[in-house]
Amino acid sequence: MRVSSITPQYVNNIPDHLEDGVLYVCERFGTVAHKCCCGCGEEVITPLTPADWSMRKEKGAVSLSPSIGNWSFACKSHYFITRNQVIWAGALTAGQIAAVRAEDKKDKAAYIAAINRQKAKQVSVFGRLWQAFVGWWRS
Numbered sequence: 001m002r003v004s005s006i007t008p009q010y011v012n013n014i015p016d017h018l019e020d021g022v023l024y025v026c027e028r029f030g031t032v033a034h035k036c037c038c039g040c041g042e043e044v045i046t047p048l049t050p051a052d053w054s055m056r057k058e059k060g061a062v063s064l065s066p067s068i069g070n071w072s073f074a075c076k077s078h079y080f081i082t083r084n085q086v087i088w089a090g091a092l093t094a095g096q097i098a099a100v101r102a103e104d105k106k107d108k109a110a111y112i113a114a115i116n117r118q119k120a121k122q123v124s125v126f127g128r129l130w131q132a133f134v135g136w137w138r139s
């Protein structure tokens with residue numbers, strides 16, 4: 001059965017058995033899990049990272065963005081979780097799914113590039129400090 005609302009439940013670990021209509025939020029591991037809102041029984045895991053999903057909490061209600069697109073399941077469900085409400089989006093065509101996937105890949109690549117730039121920056125700061133130290137040591 002399709003669910004039209006979902007209740008957040010904060011957990012230390014994602015349980016083995018998920019209930020319909022419950023959004024399991026595991027902040028410790030930055031993971032959110034729920035059963036596909038169409039009722040097909042598939043489990044949807046949404047990692048919370050800048051390249052995956054983000055979660056917003058307002059007065060006990062949660063929103064996930066971007067939308068949940070279960071392209072790999074038979075149901076191909078597509079919906080938004082906004083303030084505990086499940087807002088159904090139209091099914092996407094194969095072409096649209098390919099476009100979303102390409103966009104996801106770009107996001108992920110940009111995220112990894114940003115982390116690498118950050119790391120490179122840290123290395124160069126450390127390198128400069130080291131050179132300053134060596135310069136001082138030799139003088």
Ligand SMILES: [Zn+2]
Pocket residue numbers: 036037038039040041042070073075076077
């Ligand atoms: Zn489904």
